[in-house]
Structures are given as structure tokens and as C-alpha cells.
Amino acid sequence: MTEPRGASQEALIALPEKRRSPAKGAPEQAGDRPVARILVDSPLPHLDRPFDYLVPASMHEDAVAGCRVRVRFAGKLTDGFLLERAAASEHEGTLLFLDRVVSPEPVLTPEIAALARAVADRYAGTMSDVLRLAVPPRHAKAEAEPPAERVPGLETPPAGHAWAGYPIGESFLTALREGRSPRAVWCALPGTGEDGPSWPAAVAEAVRAALAGGRGALVVLPDGKDVALLDRALTGVESAGVRKRGTSDGTAGEHVALTADLGPAERYRRWLRVLRGEVRAVIGTRAVAFAPLRDLGLAVLWDDGDDLHAERLAPYPHAREILALRAHHAEAGLLIGGYAMTAEAAQLIASGWAKPLIAGRDTVRARAPRVRPAGEDAELARDEAARAARLPSLAWRALKQGLAHGPVLVQVPRRGYLPALACQHCRAAARCAAATPPGPCSGPLALRGGHAMPYCRWCGRIAGEWRCPACGGVRVRASVVGSRRTAEELGRAFASVRVTTSGRDGVQATVGSAPALVVATPGAEPVPDGGYAAAVLLDGWALLGRPDLRAAEETLRRWLNAAALVRPGAEVVVLADGGLPVVQALLRWDPVTHAERELGDRAELGFPPATRMATLTGSPAAVREMLGTLVLPAQAGVLGPVPVEGEQERAMIRVPRAGGAELARLLKGAEGVRSARKADLVRVQVDPLELI
Template sequence: MTESRGVSQEALIALPEKRTSPAKGVPEPAGVDPVARILVDSPLPHLDRPFDYLVPASMHEDAVPGCRVRVRFAGKLTDGFLLERAAGSEHEGALLFLDRVVSPEAVLTPGIAALARAVADRYAGTMSDVLRLAIPPRHAKVEAEPPAEVAVPAPPRQEKAWAPYPIGESFLTALREGRAPRAIWCAVPGTDDAGPAWPAAVAEAMRATLAGGRGALVVLPDGKDVALLDRALTGETRKRGTSDGTATAHVALTADLGPAERYRRWLRVLRGQTRAVIGTRAQSFAPVRDLGLAVIWDDGDDLHADPHAPYPHAREILALRAHHAEAGMLIGGYAMTAEAAQLIATGWAKPLVADRETVRARAPRVRPAGEDAELARDQAARAARLPSLAWRALRQGLEHGPVLVQVPRRGYLPALACQQCRAPARCTAVTSSGPCSGPLALRGGHAMPYCRWCGRIAGEWRCPACGGARVRASVVGSRRTAEELGRAFASVRVTTSGRDGVQATVGSAPALVVATPGAEPVADGGYAAAVLLDGWALLGRPDLRAGEETLRRWLNAAALVRPGAEVVVLADAGVSVVQALLRWDPATHAERELADRAELGFPPATRMATLTGAPAAVREMLGALALPPRADVLGPVPVEAGQERAMIRVPRAGGSELARVLKGAEGVRSARKADLVRVQVDPLDLI
């Protein structure tokens, strides 16, 4: 074919245009920011990073940053969070499309996402594990409900809860002005007709923060404390349930609400309908807008430590959050932890304590059972479980109101021993892995001994050392104590509070209240007296925090007693913990505890991580670690269930590097599908 003059062959033949539309059945990408970066819900360390996906045009409006999505990952449909939208991707291969948007609700805010990443890096964990703790499961019906009206903060009430503290008013003024004060607060003891004083003080700090135009978040150990603070905020002394934020300026979030109500209240916070939240440890991540104050009460309580990976502590979460949000922070309690003392020593926070005259006026009168005068009067006082001093305190206290008896152990007789040779009574049943050797206990006065590990009845037990068949109590629990006191005070009502049933309050009538630590109910008008039994059981625990934890439990119980009333502690008066209780001086004890740990190289003066797993896996991981300078490896040593544990200690400044190294090693082992090793950074149970 020849060309015409001045006309090309292509002009004479109509060439088909290139096909630009997608193939049949393939979605069309969104026109704007078609790439979505997704954090896939996977606990595997080597997958702890965002993955790029394409957003279909049909999902463009719903696929907003922070929403829940479903994607195909490794051949399976997997949940995830959309972190951000982008115009392009650095991935060279083809990208998959989102499977669907579960909900257009942006449940993951940028602030919480940044906090989750910081917590994961701090504890050598994955961001997915942290978000599993931070964001509650979706409840579709609740999400579809119309939003409630925005609660208007009530005007601040003129209270004097901070009057006993010299710098208390300055702290409130800083909150009202929108500044970020940070304080370690030792609350004054004492309980009156209005109950403990600390809820009113926390409520006043929250109101001051709201008056300054910022949000407030309070984390408490349990639902009993949440109810106390909720009543202080609402002013209702006899209230059923906790506030849902519809009629108040705050919302209370606890685990016992149920999934629907908990998600409903959480959404009110997320949508900005309320900016004040009180709750337990999971609410450390509550999406409070413009956070101005983070409060944690009784930070030494082990309920603040999450038992799920990456095992974060609420105090550390709130400290990171306060730092990132430039918010104030208040760490309060009757006791002071070594970690709180460390924050004061570094200048990160200031002490907020009452003057000594106020403390003496509000504190109870504490007496140890082993005083010289009492020993001269009662020679058996040092060895008796209830010496005459304790009996007198019980009788005199019952003349004026309820009396508290704190027992460290729950149950009836949680530990038994041979009556002849005093050897611990242990289970002789044979299991698949060998002898059980669990401790024997009694559930009641007429029950047979049973094993606390395997549950078998040990009716034919014989002591392997001497052949004796009779047992005696080596540890007495709360139910046995209540039974003995009920026989001694036949006309007095005896009630118990513990794991089997926690009472929040008791009346002002004379009664004996036997409670385990942390389960002490609040008495109307305060207790007339208190007896703290079995101090040796608390002080003798093989735990790094035994002294600190003992003082915390004693102070929490003694603070529920009326000012000037008698508290008897069954422990040696020469022990430093008992001396701190007698003087009501937790700050000095915390400073001494911090100095002792610094000398021995224990947290919080250092950072320490534990590696627990199969012996071969722990040793292999230790050999592959590129540890930071001045790192000490302790162990590994055998622990329960045939596992081993190693500890790695570094200076405090090397904590971030240690967490990074451990996380990298976990990722390598995860990618190789090797046996995983459980890593915990600064765990509570080091010893």
C-alpha cells in the first residue's frame, strides 16, 4: 500500500485506543489517595509494621484513617486498622484491594495510635497487642444509635479538699490555667462521715482541669474505687451504678458494665461528648480530647499491671501520654512507690504532701504488738496470733462502731503442715510428669485436706518425713479468722470481704469486718479500730517489692480508720516498714527503698527485662542478642513447668536500646518460626 501525498498510513487506518478501564471484576482504585496503610491484627513480631493496600472507589468515603477494615493477608481475611491514606506506595509489586470497611467510625485516633506505638516500643511488644488492650470490641447496634447530647461541665464547686497541702492551691491554679503540673501526691489518711478524703480531692482536680478547657482522665485499681470517685463527682452518696455521661460531665468505664454499655460510653468519649473519664487500667488509652490531666491512684497496686502482652503498667502508659500531650499528671496514694520516688529524684515531678501537723491530726494511733510494755504484761504477745493488745483493741473498738481485721490470706486454712515435725504438707499424688507436690489446704472445719494444684483429696496423707497422719495450720485464712472471731464475740455480727465477694461499704453499727488486702469496705464514719494480722506473711514473701507492698497494704487499711483511733499491727516494731507505718511517713520509706535498689542494681534505678521459655530457646536467643554496653545477663535459671528464665539488666539510659534489641530478636525468631520466648520489660515479679 502506498502513502497518499502528505497523509500518513496511520491517519488512513483508525487504530484502536489503549484500554484504560480495569478488567472485568477488578475494582477501580479511589481517585484521591488510593493507597491505605493498614496495621494488620497479628501478634507476630516480624509483622509489626503497616502494609499498603488499594482503596476501591466504592469505599473512598468510608475508608477514613482510624477505621476498622478487613483485608486479605497471607491468604486469609484479617482484621486491621487503617492508619493513613497516601497518594502512592513504595511497594514495587501489585497491591491488593481492601476487602471491606467494617465501620466508618474512626476508632483509632492519631494520638492513641502514637501512644500505642510508644508503649509497644517501651515494652518490646507489638502495636497490635497494644491496640487490643486500647480499643474495645465493636458493638454494631450501639454504633448505629443516634449520638446523645453533649454534656456541659458543671461549674467548679468551692471545696477545700486540697487545703491540707501547702502547694495544693497552686496545683489547682495551674490546672485552671491550662498548664501541665506534675506531682507525686501522698494523700492524708482518715475517714469521716463523707468517706475517704481522696475522692473529693481528685474530683476537685478534675473540675479545675475542665474549667481550664482541657480533658481529664483518672485510672483507679478496681470498681470499688471507681464508685467512690463517681459519687464524689456527682455528689450523690447513695447511687446505683456509675455515670454514663448523659447527665454528668464525666463517664465511668469498668469491666462489669458489659460489652454494649462499655462501648456506648467509650464512644461518647471518642466523639467528644464528654472529656472526663474515670475507670480501671484499660482506660489508660481512653480517647479523651485535649487531655490536660492524667491521674493514677494507688500506682503500687498490681491491678495496674496488665497480664496480657506486652504487659504494660498503667503508670508508664499515663506518663508517656502526659509527655506526648503536654498534659499534667498526678500520681497519688497513701503510700509511695520507688518508681514515684524516682520521678521526684529526676525532677520530672514534684512532691505534693501535707505538713506533719496535719498528718498527725488525721492519722490513727498505730501500735505494734511487740512493744516492751506489752511483752512485760503478756509474755506470749510476740508469738501469739492475737495477743492481748489486739483483743483489747477489738473489744474497745466495738463499743464505738465497726472494727476492721485485715488478713493477708484468703480461704480457710490455705497451708498445712505435719503436726509432729512441722514439715509442709504436700500432695503425694503421681501425675504424668511426676509427683504433684502441691500444697495441701482445708476448705472448712470438717473438710478433708485437698491439693491446691491438682485438686485431689488427700484423705490418706502421711508425712514422708515422720509418718505422722495429723496436720496443723501453718497459715490461717480469712474465713477461719472470721469463724474464730465469731465464737469469741458471739453477739457481734461478723462479715467477710475478699475474693469470693467484695463489699464496698459497711454501716456504722458495731461489727467485725474480716477482709483481705484490697477488699476492705469503707465504713460509714470510719472504723473505730483496726487489727492488721500476720505481718510475717507479708514481710516474709520472696519478692523484691515485699516491704513496699506490705506498707502499701497497711496504709490503705489504716487510712479507713477514724483519726486518732487505734490500729494494732502484728509485726516487729524494729522493722523499717513498721516504723514507716508508725510515723505515717511513706515518702521517706520510698526514698530509702529507691536508694537500696540503686545500690543493688534493681528497677527503677535500672531497666531489666526477663526472657522466659524453653531452655534451648532462651539460650539461643541470648546468644543472638547484640546487647547494649554495660548490659548484665543473669541466668538463665529453671522456673516452673520445665522452663527457664534469664534476666538482662542495663542502666536506665539504655532501656530504649534494650527494648529495641529484644524486639528485633523476637522478630527474627518469629520469621524463622522458632519457639517464641516471652519477653517482659520491668516486670513486677522479678524475684
Template sequence: MADTTPSPDDGALLPLASVRREPAGDGAAERRSAGRGGRAAGPVKAAPAKGVPETAAVLPVARVAVDTPLPHLDRPFDYLVPAPLDSDAVPGCRVRVRFAGKLVDGFLLERAEASEHEGALARLERVVSPEPVLSPEIALLARAVADRYAGTMADVLRLAVPPRHARVEAEERAAPPPGPERSSAPADAPLSPGEGGPGAGGAGENGPGADGPGADGPGADGATAAGDPGPWAVYREGAAFLAALAEGRAPRAVWTALPGTGADGPEWPVAVAVAVRETLRGGRGALVVVPDGKDVVLADAALSAVLGPGEHVSLTAGLGPAERYRRWLKVSRGEVRVAVGTRAAAFAPVRDLGLAVVWDDGDDLHAERLAPYPHTREVLAMRAHHGRAGLLVGGYARTAEATRLVATGWAGPITAARETVRARAPRVRPAGDDAELARDAAARAARLPSLAWRVLKAGLEDGPVLVQVPRRGYLPALACQGCRVPARCGHCAGPLALRGGHAVPYCRWCGRLAGQWRCPACGGVRVRARVVGARRTAEELGRAFPSVPVKTSGRDGVLAAVGPGRALVVATPGAEPVPEGGYAAGVLLDGWALLGRPDLRVAEETLRRWMNAAALLRPGAELVVLADSSLLPVQALLRWDPVTHAERELADRTELGFPPAVRMATLTGSAAAVREMLGELVLPEGAQVLGPVPVESSRDDQVRERALVRVPWTAGPALAAALKGASGVRSARKADEVIKVCIDPLDTI
């Protein structure tokens, strides 16, 4: 690749004083409420009025990040600290300040001796809590994330710091555990090309001595002893990676995990727990981020087994606000040094972070749905880079973004030998290969060809079998029986669907029943299925195997695990329950539904979903995939070679100018607003504007458009700054509509 930038992000974490911006508009009201951030040589000019409390004698200026979403006010503001609040107004605490005539929340970033503001400064109204919930590291990270994604620091802090619970803060604190002595260089020491561990200076610097002792390494039962590599023994770079963590260094790696499950479930949680254990031995903390609650449960159990009870906390939204805040405070106060959770946990204030782990980074659950839409992988990569921490990006499949980290030399690969991969992978058979078509000519058109029936029947004799269905529900899409025109609602033109075999069609958009539906093209009243969902598939399989229990797992209810007995498990992608001892066989249905989507990442995402399901099968178990065997994702699944597929995907995107080879941003809003903002943008050299083009129409018939802006990778910071500036101009003049700006979105096409 032409770009050899050694960092995954677009700029250093600068001191707060270095990244402040002037307001884009007049800002007179705001300047009357608070001074502009910064330092000056002169003293603070403030003469307290009669009855006003004295100002703090030492460090009287509080620099506050005010909770305002306005882009042109995205900078710290200076306030005076009243003497009664001096002891409570500590950096990182929550405060209330007067801003533009209103009382608003904020975080006290730092105390200073003086301010650049020439007029009188407003005073802090009160300290909400003296608890320092915003550490300097997280404050700097929030600033960097906001700048990278053209957002505001206030929006990032809402993602990073959970809401306060006074009762939880008042509970008795536990004493922080004593940290062991470092066995090597400090965490902030520069990484040199010669340092061991994958990614320290390139992909090939671990040396031949990093090979493990053999292909039959110990599993979960032997992974708890200190120094035992556990599952990492089967990876060529595994020993060097663990050694670097134990020595307090910061290895960065992209890990292609082996498939297979044991009696205690998948192997990857144990491998992650062992890496965390070695990080703790090196005297540093660790952070693990996974896509969903099901993975949190697996990682939580493995960490408890390897580290022991009470050595870590799990952070998920399902805990409830109070319990989640209680656990978050344990991390913030240093009572525990390991945290595991979903995407919001990427900002968990782990003390002296030594290892950040993101599992299955291709899962769209890692992409934040709230502005400024950061991605877990990018947040952790920025945090690891600037905090001199290690990073482990793991998964059964590999994304183009992770492959780029390896291609630029910023991270190194962790893979197993091909003999080990072949021994652990299932036996994949495409239903449309030539031999099967010669035996069964109807196999190409059948939804469940004879090969799939034979594999399911044979697998049921030895345990549970898995059937992955891409669509949830019963019949999520209907069409006219006569002319095949899609069936749509007469009120809002939404798609019609069925919830059950004897149910009335309903609209998936507005929910209205369509019992009197008539085809507008031919006048027919009968419908047929365009897409078959998981519940209808389970119903059909239940009739075919009447003596076998059928279990479903999906949006209506996710099964965590299944036993070793005979069972048909029908699951949607990502909801596959963990089998005890592995599935005896599997079928991946309706491959066309995954591969036929108009999406830039369709091949990568399809392979990821298939591999995540196939990894739950026993080694050598038969897996049937209903897709054309000539397609590249099918070939990668047959060979169990996600690395080559990802490298080819990255090469194709580089040639065509698609992410992650370039930086891309989308601007979405009304047609007039998008075109107005495009006209005001001062784009960096080499920028290319695509569109705007109409996107899906809203219910009120307002035409919405989306424009794409593409720039070379090195121009990413300039693009973000230009978009942030344009948003600030619109905000300062109080534009009627806010344009949605998203940098590097998952749904580019």
C-alpha cells in the first residue's frame, strides 16, 4: 500500500490548551458567561461584589467542558472557583455552571492560575459531586475521538461517563489492590522496531522462536496457572505476544482465532483471559470489549476462572443504571484493574491500561448509533497508540480495517499453522457443487436440497445440529401469488409480512392489518413468501423431524446454550447458542439473502457471519452452505482462510478508492440543507464529492439526500476539521436543520 502511516488514527492527543477553537459566530452571550480557555501571564481580573464569596487562593480558574451540543461552542470555558468550593472542585468532577443565562452541567477539566479572558469571569455555581469521574486520559481520548469523527466533546462524554447515582457514590469504598512491580520498561516508553510481540514494529519481527509447543495446546482446564500459555500455545506468535504483555510492553496484534468449542464453550474467551492475566503480571490493567451481552457472559466466566473472583467487572446496559455505575466506579477508583463490556466500555477508565481487546470487530454492534458515531476498534486503537498500551483485535474472520493495520506495520498477525487450522475447522460442502448437482438436479433451486437433509439427519444421530437463517420472523416479505409483485400496505406503502401460518398480513412500517389486500397490478388476493424467516423454517423442520425438539434463537429470544442431546437449533446470525461439545452438523441457509445485499461490506460481512456459526461445530463436522461455490466468500469458507479473503478485499478497495483505503464521510439531510453545506465546505486537496442522491423517503414525504465526500487517507484530519467547521457555522447562525455527519460509516453504499 502507498500509505505507510504508522497510526490508525489521524492525530495526536494534544493538551487541551492546544486544541481549543474560537467560536464560529459572534458568541457574545457565551463570552459574557465564561471566559475563553487558555493561560495568560497576568493574574485573574476579578473583584468580588459585596456578599459574593471569595475566590480560591490557589489555582482559582476552573477550566470546564460545558455540556452543550453546539459545534461552534465545542471548547473549554473558564470559570472562577469560589473559596467554599475549593476543596470539592477537583479535576474530573461534575459541576454546574451558568452558561448563556442557563444552568448547565459540565466537567471540570483542570485548575489554573490565570485565564486569557480579559473580562470578568463567571463563578462555578456548585460542585455536583467531588468524585473525579473524568480522568485526564479519558478527557484527552474524548477530545481526540470528537476531532476524528467531526463531533463535539460533549457528545463523546455522554457516551464515556455514565449518569451519576448519588447513593452509589456514598457507599463504602474498597481499598485499591496493590499493583505488582513492573517487570520491564514503563508503559510510556517508546516502542522500538526491535521490541518483541506482534505489531511492535512490523508483522514479521516476532521471530521463529515465537512458535508454540504444538498443535494440541491446553484448553480451559489448564489455562489458569500463571505463565501457562493455554490456548495461545497453538499460535505461532502466541508465546511472544504473552511474553511482551508479561514484561509490561505494548504489543499490537490482529488475531485470527481458531474454530471449535469444548465442554466449557468456545476457546476465544479463555485465550483473552490468559492475555489479560499476563497483562496483570506485567503490572498494568486490561479492557475487553465484545459485541453483545452473550459474549460478555462468556468472557466474564473465563475471566473469573482464570483470574479468580472479584478481579474484574463486567459493564453492560442490562445491569441497570445503579449497578452499572457502581461497577464503573470500581474501575474509576482503581479497585479493579480489568473491565469487560460492550461498546460503551471502550471508554472505561482502567488505571494504567496495558491491553485493550476488541473481539469480532466486524460486528455492526461495535459502531455507535449516537453522534459522533465512533467505532470501538478505532477508539481502542487511538487509546492504545497514545497510551502506549497493547491492542488485540480478534475474531474468526478478519475485516479490511484490521488487515490495513497489519499491512501498514502498526500491528502484527497472530495465526495458527495451516495443519492446525485444517484439523480444527469443519468440513464445508457447498450445496451447488458439480457432484451434488449431478446427483440432485433440483439442488440449485431447492431451499433445502437433499444434501442438507442428509447432513442434518446424520448429525442428529450424534448431537445437536445448527441451521442458520439470515432473516428473523415468520414470513418477513410477501408478494402476489399471481404476478409476483411485492405486497405493500395501502396506507404507507410499507412491506407486508406474516407473523404466523394463520395470521393476517400486516404492515412492517405502520403496523396496520391488511386483511382486504388486493394486488394493484393484477387484482389477485393471494400472497406467497418472498423471504422465509427463522420461525417458519423451524416450523418446516419440525414437520420433517417430528421426533426431534426444535429450538429457535433470535430477536424474539436468544438462547445462551444448548445441551449435548439431539436438537434442531434454528438461529439468526449472531444469536447461535453455544453447544456443549459443539454442533454435530450445520446448514447455512439462503446464502443469496446475505450475498445479494447492496453493501460495500457484503462479502466480508457474509463470511464473518458464516464463520462465527461454523466455529461452533465440532472439528471435521459437516457444514452445508447454500451458495454458489464459485463466489469468493464461499471459497474462503471452504478453505477456512479469512486472511487471504481480507487481503484481497483490501486490495480491491484500494484500487477502487473505497474505505479503509480512503477516508469517507456522509452528509445526510434535506436536499436544500445538504447542498447548502456542500457549498460552504472548504475541502482539502484531492477531495471528491459524490452526489448528493436521494435516500429512503420519510413518512412525511420530505425528500432526504445524502452526499459522499472522499479524500485520501492522509487528508482525514483535514476533512474532519472542514466538516466540523461547517457544522459550527450552521450552528452559530442557528440553521433550521442539523445535517447528520458521519465519518467512515459502515453503510457507505
């Protein structure tokens, strides 16, 4: 094993293992390229580099680039990936031999290895952390199965009309068919038909255009519900070919669908089909961004503003940035689509890296629903019609008229029954008084049902004897109403109509065309047959009032996603002030102008994506020590540190966009020094989704 090449003298003292002399009876090394460069599975930043080992002659055939191996590292057997074989090593001491080859399957392709390295450098992380996200765990039984028969390419079916409403839509498809690499930010048209929303058909046509150009395609979607919609659309497109091969198991024709709910074995089996080149297209959730697809021609990201695209594990990459890096390195096309547009997507257009793919205004007006604001929720107290079901007269009429023609949607931002309570007398927030050292719990009280006792959402204790510390009152009122309580209220108001809910506790994928009240939280709206006849978007204040940099952008995205499921010309009522810019963007169905304004405001204030920002979170001493050792560029600014949850502190470092790579390099180096010295580590996040 070799020392890290180019390491400082301080880093050398943290080598995981001392040099060893050859042991008696050591195996004979391979005659051809006996040195294997191994990336060991270690999260420590100062060990984020290849180490050299010798390949025994007995493993010469199996030790191929990209395979999984086991090596002795720091006195323990450790997993790793064999990156390459070499004829010699720069290490002057004695090298250790590989312990064994776990599998000769080359699961880490050169393209994915380069992408993982680029993502790690982009987010100041380690390559081994990225590879945990990119390469699924091994299942030996799936690897031992013989390769599936290669599905021959289907003749391209006739072009559909999914892109007919976009002035440059056909040009985009033509570029893909010709093997070129167009990059576009796409604002999808609203509306649903007999087969559901129109965007899956448009994505399916783009995928088929890339395949017709002789290259592969991958599509990253927020959740399994969207994967199922696109899987059905792709199956229908493939079935339009000469040889009908449409199935519904996510492995139809030339594509596979990868989601976490498949289970580890089936997911790995499908992933191997992609690796072995048995399919040319793959769809799935955020991990699919690393799918080992051969000759990538098109990468698609749907609804890039959805927080499900942001990885929760280190180094916290976003699927949009992964696909942008991959499209750049592979010289592939990129399509970032959604009903809304994020400031990051607007930045890609402003920089000239991508082109806008937007429908004409006449087409948008013809396809969009009719949106009307109903003012602030405070007006409900003055509205007689609101007393029955927390709805103003305008929303009440919209629901009543819509139910005469089909299902109607009610979007509620909060799940649960009553997720927040307040004192009935003085309106002070009701909090838990249970003793939890070093002080009272102080968690928010909530109700699970109409006959339940208040409980603490933090510690779970029942607060049956709660008393307001401000006025002494013992009665509580709802300060936030959840989806289940809303469904209960609507059920009483519309006693003859079926009420169904969809949310975290149970997501409904579809709903029929019969009249029904559908109460759903954002992102869990069922897809209706033929579209909703009306919709009401409740509690706009709960979305817009969040202390979040992306509050307005995220609110518009949630509203547009729900309103897009409504029939063209049908009524959508939003309970929010019609004078707000975000509400005006919804009324005009104009996400582009809102995204451009959002980008301009952030540039003026120095927020991402106009700048690059990193956060350092850890103990106060560790954060301040790391800040003290960093030699930041002249244009860098440090905000904080300030206290955050628990006893930790957080500091933010802001640099111009051009200095983002340098900032990530400096943070990675500082992390490496701290880990080599076994100091308390600081969590580093580059361009985090939440800043406030």
C-alpha cells in the first residue's frame, strides 16, 4: 500500500498502516500489470485517494478495472473498488496484496468513476461517499443469473403531438435524432387527458428520439408515482413499434425502471441490465443519475425544484448538478423540465448554457385552468359560507359546481389532524411543559383526532393537564389545520360525496372520473382520469410564511403542480392575497417571469445561484477553529457563526460563482487536515437546499 501521493508531512503521520516487509509464503504477483490502484471505502477526507496494492497471480483474471475487492487497510479488511491496473507503483516501500476479489463484475465504469470524482470535488466530499450513492449493494444471486436476451431496437413509431405546442419542440427532437446534444429548460403545459398528464408522453418522445439517434437516455424523477406514469408512457411508445413488447413490470422493451421500493435484489438485477448494455434507457429516482448507461445521449430531470432530488447523505449532491456535470462530460443532451422553473434553471438560461423550451402564450391560455384568488385566510371569519368548512364563498361555489362534473381537489399544506395548537384565550402557542433535562421539552402540542388528548410532537407525552403559562387558560384552539381535519370538515359539508385523502400516511396514485372530494398534501395529489373539475388551494399563508429563501419559489411550484391536474378552463381557487407576485405568476400561469425575478432578487442580495455558498456546521469550537485555519479568497465573505439546533453552530461562506471550485477545494483540504489530526469533524455542505 502506498502513501497518498503529494501528501503533506502532517498527513503522512496519519497513514492507516505502516510499511511491511514481505511475509514468508507470500503469493506470487501477477506477471502483467501487477499493481492495482484501489479506492478504499473510507469517509475520511484525508484518505480520499487511490492506494496501490499487488495483484496475486491467482486473481489476475478476476481483478479487472471496476470490480469490487477486499483489502487489508489499517489492520482491517475493507471494501474497495479497483480503479485500474498498472505496471509499476510510485511507492518505494513494500506493497500489500489484495485479499480477494469479491466479484469480477466491473460495476464501476470509467465514466461513472470520473463522474463520482467530479461530484465529490464539486461538493467538497469524498469519492467513496459518492460511490455509495452511485453503486447499489451487491446481490450475488442476481450477478450469477445469465444475461437477458438483448431486445432488438424497435422501429421508431410515428411522431406524436406531445411537443406540438412548443415552437422549438420539433427542433429539439430533431437534434436528438441526429445525435446532437441540445440542452433546454422546459416549462411543461398543464392539463390532463385520458392517459393522465401530458408531460410523460413528451418525455417518452424525447427518449425515443435519443434512442433513434443511436444513443442512450436516462430520466430522473422525484418519486415512484412519477416513475410509474413515465413507465406507462414509455411502454405505450415502445408498443407502437413493429414488435410489440409492452409490459407493466418496469422492464418493457428497451428501458427499465429503478426505484427503491423494488427491493434490493430486483433493483440490482435491473441495474445490472443497464450496466451490461441490455437496455438503452433507464428511468427512476435520484440515484438513476449515476446509472452506468452506455453512450448517453439525453439526460432528463423532471420537476427539479422538488426537494426529493437533493440527497440526504454526504456529500449532499443535487440531481440537477449531477446531470449537468454528466451531460457536459459525456457531451450529451440535457432536458430540465417542470410546470414551474427554479432560479437555478433560470441561471442556466441566463448564462447561455441552456435554451428555454416554452409554449406560446395562446397555447398556455388554452390549456391552463382559470385561477382566482380568494384573499387572505383572515377573511374567513367575516364570511358566512366559511363557517361550515373553513372555505370562503368563492371556494365553496367552485367545489360545489365542480362536483357536478367530476372529482375536485383540495390541497392542504399540512398533514395530520391539528398539527399545531394555541391557547383559546390569548392565542399563545401551546407547548409541552414536560421536564426533560436540562429544561422543559417546549415541543409543539398537536391533536391526532377529534376525541384525542393533546400530545407533544417532540417527546410524545400526553398533555392532558396543560395550562397556558401566559394567561392560565386550559382550552386550546387550532392554529394550523391538517389534511385529515380538513377532510373531516368537508365530509360534513358535502355529506353525500365520497371524500378521499392522499398524503404521507397513504399516497393515492390515481382517482376515477366520478364525483369525489380529494384532500391531498403537496406532491401527493392523485392523477385523475380526465382531470379535476375544480381545485382549491388552501392555507397559502402556511407556504408563503415559511422562513426559507425558496418559500415563494416552492409555493408556486406546489400550486402549479396541483393546478396542472385540473381540466383546461376549469376553476382553481387559491386562498392567498392576489397582489403578491407569486400569486400573480399563478394567475397568469407565468413561471418564467417569476423565476427571472427570483434570480434577479437573489443576485442583488448575494444568494445562490447567483453566488456559491457553503455551510459549516458543528460544535462551536470546531467551527471557529476551521474558520481560523481557512485561507479564503479575497472575495469570500463569512456570515456567522450563529447557534443552530442543539449545541451546534453554523457559519456560511459566500463566494462569486467563478470561485465555487476553489472554495470546494479549500474546504476539502481543511477537512482532510482535521480528519488526519483526528479533530472533531465539521459537516460541510456546498450549495445546501436550505439556508435559513
